[in-house]
Every structure is written in structure tokens, then in C-alpha cells.
Amino acid sequence: MDRGTDRDAPPSRGAGSDAADGVADAGRVPLAVVVVDREGLVSHWSTGARRLFGVVKEEAIGRSAIDLLPVSGALPEPDDDLPDGGHGGYGDHAAYDGLGPGLDSSLDRGLGYPAAGRARLTVPERDRDRVDVLWWAYPLVGPGTERLLVLAADAAGLHQDDPADRAAVERIAPGFALHTDFPGAEGLAGRLPEILPSMSVGESARIVAQILELGYPVLEFSQNDRVPVTPDWGVARRVERRVRRERAARAVAEGLPVPEDLVDEGEDLEYVAVRERLEFLNEVSGKIGTSLDLSRTILEVSRAVVPRFTDVAGTYLREQVVAGEGFPDGVPDTTTMWHRVAVEHTDEPGRWDDVVPVGEAMPFPAHTPFFQCMTTGEPVLVPRISEQLGHAIASQFEKRDIRPLITGRSMLVVPLKARNVVLGFMILLRHPERAVFNDMDRVTGAELAARAGLVLDNARMYTYQESVAETLQDSMLPHIPPRMAGCDIATRYLPGTLLGRVGGDWFDSVKLPGARTALVVGDVMGHGLNSAAMMGQLRTAVQTMAALDLPPAQLLRNLDDLAQRLGDTYLATCLYAVYDPIESELRIANAGHIPPVLVRAVDGRSELLDLPTGAPIGVGGVPFEAVRVRVEPGDRLVMCTDGLVEMRGEDIGVGLATLCESAAHPAASMDDACDTIIRALNTRGGRKDDVALLMARLNGIEPDDVAEWRLRLDPAEVGRARAVVREQLHDWGLTKLADAAELMVSELVTNALRHSQRRPVALRLVRGDTLLCEVDDDDHELPTLLSAGAGDEVGRGLRVVSTLAREWGTSRTGAGKSVWFELTLPRR
Numbered sequence: 001m002d003r004g005t006d007r008d009a010p011p012s013r014g015a016g017s018d019a020a021d022g023v024a025d026a027g028r029v030p031l032a033v034v035v036v037d038r039e040g041l042v043s044h045w046s047t048g049a050r051r052l053f054g055v056v057k058e059e060a061i062g063r064s065a066i067d068l069l070p071v072s073g074a075l076p077e078p079d080d081d082l083p084d085g086g087h088g089g090y091g092d093h094a095a096y097d098g099l100g101p102g103l104d105s106s107l108d109r110g111l112g113y114p115a116a117g118r119a120r121l122t123v124p125e126r127d128r129d130r131v132d133v134l135w136w137a138y139p140l141v142g143p144g145t146e147r148l149l150v151l152a153a154d155a156a157g158l159h160q161d162d163p164a165d166r167a168a169v170e171r172i173a174p175g176f177a178l179h180t181d182f183p184g185a186e187g188l189a190g191r192l193p194e195i196l197p198s199m200s201v202g203e204s205a206r207i208v209a210q211i212l213e214l215g216y217p218v219l220e221f222s223q224n225d226r227v228p229v230t231p232d233w234g235v236a237r238r239v240e241r242r243v244r245r246e247r248a249a250r251a252v253a254e255g256l257p258v259p260e261d262l263v264d265e266g267e268d269l270e271y272v273a274v275r276e277r278l279e280f281l282n283e284v285s286g287k288i289g290t291s292l293d294l295s296r297t298i299l300e301v302s303r304a305v306v307p308r309f310t311d312v313a314g315t316y317l318r319e320q321v322v323a324g325e326g327f328p329d330g331v332p333d334t335t336t337m338w339h340r341v342a343v344e345h346t347d348e349p350g351r352w353d354d355v356v357p358v359g360e361a362m363p364f365p366a367h368t369p370f371f372q373c374m375t376t377g378e379p380v381l382v383p384r385i386s387e388q389l390g391h392a393i394a395s396q397f398e399k400r401d402i403r404p405l406i407t408g409r410s411m412l413v414v415p416l417k418a419r420n421v422v423l424g425f426m427i428l429l430r431h432p433e434r435a436v437f438n439d440m441d442r443v444t445g446a447e448l449a450a451r452a453g454l455v456l457d458n459a460r461m462y463t464y465q466e467s468v469a470e471t472l473q474d475s476m477l478p479h480i481p482p483r484m485a486g487c488d489i490a491t492r493y494l495p496g497t498l499l500g501r502v503g504g505d506w507f508d509s510v511k512l513p514g515a516r517t518a519l520v521v522g523d524v525m526g527h528g529l530n531s532a533a534m535m536g537q538l539r540t541a542v543q544t545m546a547a548l549d550l551p552p553a554q555l556l557r558n559l560d561d562l563a564q565r566l567g568d569t570y571l572a573t574c575l576y577a578v579y580d581p582i583e584s585e586l587r588i589a590n591a592g593h594i595p596p597v598l599v600r601a602v603d604g605r606s607e608l609l610d611l612p613t614g615a616p617i618g619v620g621g622v623p624f625e626a627v628r629v630r631v632e633p634g635d636r637l638v639m640c641t642d643g644l645v646e647m648r649g650e651d652i653g654v655g656l657a658t659l660c661e662s663a664a665h666p667a668a669s670m671d672d673a674c675d676t677i678i679r680a681l682n683t684r685g686g687r688k689d690d691v692a693l694l695m696a697r698l699n700g701i702e703p704d705d706v707a708e709w710r711l712r713l714d715p716a717e718v719g720r721a722r723a724v725v726r727e728q729l730h731d732w733g734l735t736k737l738a739d740a741a742e743l744m745v746s747e748l749v750t751n752a753l754r755h756s757q758r759r760p761v762a763l764r765l766v767r768g769d770t771l772l773c774e775v776d777d778d779d780h781e782l783p784t785l786l787s788a789g790a791g792d793e794v795g796r797g798l799r800v801v802s803t804l805a806r807e808w809g810t811s812r813t814g815a816g817k818s819v820w821f822e823l824t825l826p827r828r
Contacts, residue, residue: 036065036148043145052131052154069150118155132156280308281447288455292462294322301426301452302342309444310412310428312345312352316370317416317424319361321460332374332422337361341424346431355400367392373413373425379446382411383436410436414449418457426452478508478539480694482670485515485768486581486701490670492678494643494691504531504572505641505692506539510546513811513818514774515581515701515766518546521593521639521694522574525616534570538563538617542576549811552576552589553626556617560591563618571618575639579631581701582766586637589626592616594642594656597663601634606664608656633700636673638663643689644681655681663695670695705767710760713753721749721763725773732767736826740804745773747797748819752777759815770806770822778816 032052035044045060053068060068119133132155137148288300302313316338339361343352364370369380369389382389390407394400409429416424426449430437437445480489491507504524512518520542524535541562545555555576563572573593577586588596590611599606609629615622631637638659645655662680667673674695682691707728711717722742729738745763752761756777766772785798801808805821812818 032152034065034069034150034152036150037145038147040065042068049152052133052152065148065150069152281444281451284448285451288452292459294456294459294463297455297459298341301456302344304452305426305428305448306344307346309441309448311431311434312347312409312427312429313343314340314356314427314429315342315416315424316427317341317456318422321423321456334363334365334371336374337363338370338374338424352405355397355402355405362396364396368396369411369413370425370427373415374422377415377417377420377422379415379442379449380413381437381439381442382413384432385409385411408432410434412437412441412445414445416449416453416456418453421457423453423456423460425449477506480507480509483769484509484511484517485766485770485772486699487517487579488670488697488699489519490674490695492674492691492693494678494682494693504535504570505643505690506535507639507692507694508539508542509694509696510543512546512549512578513809513813513820515768515772517579517581517696519577519579519637519639519694519696520546520574521641521692522572522617523593523641523643523692524570524572526570527690531570534566534572537566538572538574542574546576547811549813551626552578552587553624556589556591556614556624560617560620560622560624564620571616573616573642577637577639579637579696579698581699581768582706584631584633584698584700586629586631586698587626588629589624590614591624592619594640594645594652597638597660598629598631599636599638599663601632601636604664604666606660608660631698631700633698635698636663637696637698638677638693639695640677640693641689641691643691644677644693646689670697701766701768707765709763711749711753711763712760713756713758715750715753717753717761718746718749722746724763725765728765729771734767734771734825737771737823741771741773741823744801744804744821745775747800748773748775748821751783751797752779752819755779755781756816767825770824772820772822774818774820776813776816776818780812780816782810782812782817783819 031046032049033044033046034042034049037043042060042063042065045055045057047057049060050056055068117135119135120131134153134155136151284304288297288304298315298317302315306313318332319337319339322339322341340356340358343356343358345352364374369382373380385393385406385408387403387407390403393406394402406429409432411430412428414426414428415422416426426445428437428445477493480491482489489509493505493507504522504526506520506522508518508520510518510520520539522535522538522542524531524538538559541559542555545558550558556574559574563570572591574591575588575593575596576591577588577596579586588609588611591614593614595608595611597606598609609627611627612625614624640659642652645659646652647655658680659677662677663673665673665676665680667676674693677693677695678691707724709721709724711721722745725745726738726742729735729741749761749763752775756779759778762774762776764772764774764776766774783798785802798808801821804823806824808819808821810817810819
């Protein structure tokens with residue numbers, strides 16, 4: 001025997017060899033081990049897989065798992081001519097009624113829970129065209145790329161000729177060895193209880209010990225072990241016999257005597273009951289966890305058990321679980337608040353609603369079965385609720401008598417746990433006329449709760465991450481003022497649906513020198529917390545570089561360099577436009593973003609601006625190009641992310657055409673215009689991405705509201721500057737601002753004349769929502785605000801400006817620098 005691989009099959013073991021661990025009539029056969037990644041491609045192919053399917057490892061790695069493990073289709077029905085108990089082997093008379101979905105479905109769509117079955121595979125590489133295969137599929141969780149573990153065995157290896165041996169192979173379970181050639185096998189073997197979540201701790205520990213000793217993947221079968229996920233592989237049965245077994249199992253489950261006509265000679269009714277419960281658990285597993293929405297998951301868990309397992313199911317969760325938050329470690333106590341999140345029942349409608357309404361929060365005292373369940377993490381079984389216990393439970397419900405609803409009923413309280421933490425519990429009640437809960441129900445309920453707990457915790461963690469991401473994203477989305485210099489702005493942000501609710505879309509506007517405004521829309525590819533965080537970094541960088549008045553193409557170039565330094569994990573698209581209301585001009589650069597729409601005020605015509613597309617931010621080493629677009633007062637610029645116009649299964653050109661058409665629609669206000677676009681594009685259905693929309697009406701600034709002068713490099717020009725400013729403000733009716741404006745202009749012009757080298761100093765006044773004054777010179781060194789003492793000759797000018805101005809700032813220009821300030825216009 002080669003203990004290091006699964007190269008050779010081990011010999012079967014007799015009953016005597018398992019005396020130490022209590023397993024009788026057991027044997028083992030080798031398994032094929034296949035691991036499938038999230039793309040559906042094979043990432044591991046064991047030597048057992050090579051023997052079973054006839055494909056060598058080098059040819060299998062990287063190929064589609066469906067191509068290597070093709071299922072032939074429907075399997076043959078049992079032959080009614082075969083006597084009861086006849087064994088069909090892997091011939092044409094075998095009966096197949098295995099649990100779980102088909103192997104092809106498992107490979108194609110993935111699983112959220114373990115599944116197993118029997119399949120007839122077509123294997124062209126082998127001499128036999130058809131191979132009778134037992135298979136198990138286990139979802140793998142964690143940071144790696146592996147997503148599905150598939151184990152398979154040749155059913156021919158389990159053929160038993162002796163009728164006395166047939167019963168010994170009714171229950172089978174795979175084990176995964178430590179020393180196989182699968183990378184990371186040691187970690188998987190140590191986590192066998194997680195891979196096979198239906199097994200008890202004792203059963204898992206025993207199998208782990210066996211596989212560590214043997215050193216290869218094996219298939220274990222025995223008569224007495226109970227296993228979680230098992231294909232119905234073995235004995236050909238007539239349909240009548242199967243029906244009798246199912247009826248007998250239901251009788252056992254209900255605690256009723258089994259009619260003699262349902263009992264076959266040598267039939268193991270306990271096994272039938274166990275089989276029935278496993279089918280129930282497998283069925284429930286397929287009904288819960290279909291989404292990561294916490295509310296939907298709660299309803300799925302509650303409705304999965306009523307009425308088949310219980311008549312009433314009340315679900316309670318910790319307050320922090322409902323809120324999608326984390327909570328402190330440690331055992332719950334009498335102060336822990338539990339929210340009733342669901343009540344499902346088979347009683348008449350409304351009977352429970354007033355007494356135990358959904359949404360109520362309450363603690364539970366130490367003397368109740370609920371407190372015992374949530375502190376021990378173990379199920380609590382009460383065969384019948386006595387009047388005394390009913391009174392004790394009812395005392396928690398002020399002014400509501402719950403005793404008629406619970407007294408005399410059988411109760412099972414099961415904990416909803418995940419990672420050894422109690423998230424909540426379920427109260428299960430059966431009608432008095434129904435069989436009471438028994439020990440088998442306790443085990444079944446515990447297993448059900450364990451699966452439900454994991455599903456709920458996944459939904460809780462997703463809700464928590466989503467909440468954090470939404471909070472982060474909301475904090476990063478700017479609150480843009482509706483009016484900027486020479487333009488009106490309106491925005492909309494729509495979170496995505498389903499799993500794409502949080503993403504990296506953003507918009508922004510930045511005030512620039514010269515009464516200009518930068519308009520930005522960007523989209524970090526992907527969703528979730530990391531994308532939202534990356535969006536925040538890029539948005540902050542754009543604001544910083546825009547404040548430095550970098551040209552659009554240079555800004556995108558610097559942003560791309562920054563993204564490279566942050567890492568190559570994310571890409572982003574970005575559209576950056578600078579609007580100059582005095583020159584009536586747009587300068588726009590594009591980094592892989594969809595083009596903006598310009599709606600002309602003259603005729604209402606809309607058009608997609610023809611821009612160089614550019615590459616997304618983060619690609620690196622790609623040039624960007626800016627274009628100039630002439631605009632007229634009243635034109636509207638519409639910028640959005642692709643989530644608004646892109647629809648799965650539809651050409652993006654359709655969405656862009658709809659955007660142009662809806663943007664051109666007349667509207668009473670900017671907000672109405674945005675709503676028209678949203679209605680036109682958001683009602684088509686199928687949108688899963690988030691949306692950022694920014695619309696700017698480009699009003700421009702009239703020539704009469706702008707005054708400019710050129711000042712010679714002569715100190716005498718300071719007096720002239722004061723005079724022309726006072727005169728212009730008088731003409732504009734802003735005499736109240738003349739004294740403050742004259743003083744600040746005097747300081748800025750004096751500094752400019754002192755530092756300017758060759759070119760004249762430029763002075764400009766702009767009347768808009770504020771009074772803007774700019775002084776430009778050809779010195780590239782930006783002035784800074786200094787602390788000026790009583791005897792200092794420098795540092796006083798900017799101190800005066802900082803004290804009197806509404807806002808002030810400095811920026812570099814192509815020829816030197818610009819220093820500006822704003823004053824608030826007096827109320828009329």
C-alpha cells in the first residue's frame with residue numbers, strides 16, 4: 001500500500017478490524033479527487049481521477065469540469081421483473097434515486113450546500129463507454145480560488161455478490177486524506193467537520209483519524225454509521241417497495257406504530273427513518289440561502305420547516321444581527337435583547353399576530369428554556385409544555401395571555417449558531433394531537449439550525465459589509481451646491497440592486513480660479529467595500545489636483561500614475577471637464593468613460609460628444625488627450641456612469657440613444673430634467689449596477705459682468721488699480737463693497753508689481769453670484785500666509801485679504817500665478 005498517494009486501492013476490512021471504534025462490516029475503496037475553481041475549470045486532478053476517467057493530470061488541469069465529467073442524461077428505471085433485493089450492479093437494470101441535484105448542475109451552477117448522487121458518465125478515453133459513478137460535491141469557502149470539491153468512485157468497486165454483504169454497503173461516506181497530492185490537503189483534513197457539516201464532532205474526529213492513518217482519499221461504507229449526504233447507490237428495488245419504505249419512515253417519524261403490511265422481512269426501520277430525515281435536511285438546504293438578503297433568508301429558514309417538521313416556528317435573533325452589526329464576544333445573558341423576526345404557523349390566520357407580533361424585542365430570564373438554549377448552544381426538548389411552564393413563559397408577555405397558544409404542545413428550542421457563536425434561536429411547536437418531539441427530532445432540529453445559522457451569518461456579514469460600504473460611499477459623495485460660477489448643477493446617485501448595491505461610482509464639482517468649474521464623473525470597476533474605498537481615494541486625488549488647476553489631460557495622467565502606485569487591483573473610468581463661463585468653452589478629457597451628452601439650447605438638439613476614449617485609470621503608460629468644445633448660454637452637459645445606460649443582453653448603443661433622447665426632453669427645472677432621464681433609463685429592468693448622474697446648465701457670464709485691466713510694472717499703477725476698481729463697483733451698484741475691495745486690490749497689486757519680472761500685471765473683476773477679483777503676474781512662486789508682527793514690513797497683505805474676503809486662494813497659471821478673492825454681494 002502506498003500511503004502517500006491514492007495510487008493503489010487498499011484491501012477491504014472485515015468486521016473484526018473496526019472493533020476499536022465501533023464500526024462493523026466496513027470496507028474502503030479509493031476515490032477520485034477533483035477540485036473546480038470559480039470559473040468552472042479543473043484546478044486539481046488526482047491520480048484516482050486519472051484511473052477512473054482515463055485523463056492524465058496534464059490534460060485535465062485548466063479544462064472545463066463539465067467537459068471532463070459529462071453526464072449522459074436520464075438514468076434507467078428499475079426493472080419490475082427483478083425480484084426484490086436483486087442487485088443490478090452497473091448493468092441496465094440498476095435503480096438510481098440518489099439525493100441532490102445532477103452532477104452537471106453542480107458543476108455548472110455551483111452549490112451552497114453539500115450534495116451527492118449517482119451518475120452514468122460517458123468517458124470516451126476508457127474502453128467502456130459508460131462508467132457507473134458515485135459522486136459527492138462540497139462547496140469550499142475561503143480566500144482561495146477553489147470553489148467546489150468533487151469526489152467520485154466507481155460503483156463497480158462496491159459490487160457485493162453475497163446477499164449477507166449487501167446491507168453492509170447501504171451507508172457510505174467519503175474521507176479526505178492528509179497526504180494526497182492536492183495542495184493544502186492538510187488544512188482540508190483538519191477542517192473535515194466544515195467540509196461535511198452534517199457530521200457530528202465525534203463522527204468527524206473518527207474519520208479524520210482514519211484518513212490521517214491511511215494517507216489517501218477513501219470511500220468508507222458500513223452498516224451502522226449514519227452519514228449526512230449519501231447517494232442512493234446500491235440495491236435495485238421495485239417501486240412498490242420504495243413506496244412502502246417511505247410510508248414506514250413517515251410512521252416512525254410521527255412516533256406511530258408501523259402497519260405490518262409496510263414491513264419487509266429484515267427491513268431496518270430506523271435506517272428508513274434516518275434516510276427520511278436526511279432527505280428532509282437536503283431538501284431544506286436547497287430552500288435556504290438562495291440570496292444574501294437577511295430578511296429573505298430569515299423567511300426562508302422559517303418557512304422551510306412548517307408544516308413538515310413543525311406546526312409553529314418562531315425565529316429570534318440578536319439585536320445586532322438584525323441590524324447587520326458586529327457584537328461583543330461572550331455568552332448572552334439576561335440583558336441580551338432578542339428580536340422576533342418571523343413567526344410561521346399552520347393555525348388560523350392572525351391567531352399569533354397580536355400576541356407575538358414580528359418585530360418585538362425582549363430579553364429572556366434565566367429560568368426559561370430559551371435562556372438555557374442560548375447560553376449552552378444546545379437544543380432544549382420539552383415533550384409537553386405543562387401549565388406551570390406555560391405560565392412561566394407567559395409571564396414575559398405583559399398584558400397578553402400566551403398560554404392558550406403553547407400549553408400542551410410539544411416544544412423544541414434549537415440554537416442558530418455560526419462559528420460557535422449563538423446568533424439566535426428557533427422555537428418549534430407541534431399541535432397536541434401530533435407526535436411529540438423525540439431525540440431524533442432533537443438531532444434533526446440541531447442540524448437544521450446549524451445549516452440555517454451559517455446561512456444567516458453569511459447574510460449578516462454581507463449586510464454588515466454592505467452597510468459599512470454604503471456609509472463610506474455616502475460620506476464620500478459630495479454635497480454639490482446647486483449653483484456654481486456661471487452654471488447650475490443637479491445630481492443623482494442610485495445604488496445598484498441585488499448583489500451590486502454598493503460600488504465605486506462618483507461625481508463631483510470643484511471650484512477653479514477664473515470663475516471656472518471642474519465637473520467630474522468616475523466609476524471604479526467592481527462593487528463592495530474595497531471599490532467604495534478606492535473611489536474615495538481617487539475622488540480626493542481629483543479634488544486636490546483640480547485645485548492646483550492642472551489641465552484635464554495632465555490631471556488624468558497624474559491620476560493614472562497615482563492608481564499605479566496604489567496597486568494594480570482596480571481600474572476606473574473618469575470623465576473630467578472644465579467649464580469656463582467667460583470664454584463659453586469646455587475642455588474635456590476622457591479615461592475610458594462613456595461620452596457625455598450636450599443638449600443645445602438653441603434648437604434642443606442633443607448629441608454625444610466625440611471624444612478620444614482613452615484607457616481606464618490604472619492601465620498605466622497610456623496618453624490622454626483633451627478637446628475644446630464651444631458652448632452657448634443655456635446649453636446642458638449630461639455626464640453619467642455606464643450603470644445608467646448599460647443593460648445585460650442589450651447593446652449599449654440602445655442605452656446611449658435613450659440617454660440622448662431623454663436628455664433633450666424639455667423640463668421645468670434641472671431636477672425635473674434629471675428625473676426624466678432616470679425614468680427613461682431605470683424602468684427597463686435588469687439594472688444591477690449603481691448609477692451616478694451629473695447635469696450642468698451652462699449659463700455663462702455676460703461680457704458686461706467682466707472688467708479687465710493691464711497694469712504696467714510701475715508702483716504708480718497701484719493707485720490706478722484702486723481708482724478703476726472703485727469706479728467699476730460704482731457702475732455695478734456695488735458701492736458698499738468698494739472700501740474693502742479697494743484695500744485688498746491695493747495689497748495684491750503691490751505684491752504682484754514687486755514680484756513680476758517682465759509681463760504686465762492683469763487685474764480682473766467678475767460679477768456673478770459673488771464679486772470675484774483676480775490679480776495675475778508672471779512669477780511662479782505662490783505666496784503663503786505668514787504671521788506678521790507689529791514691526792514686520794512683509795506678510796501683512798495676505799493677512800488683510802484673509803481677514804476681509806469671503807474666500808481667497810492662489811494657483812499657478814501657464815504664465816505664472818494668480819491670486820484671487822471673493823466678496824459676498826449685498827442683498828438687494
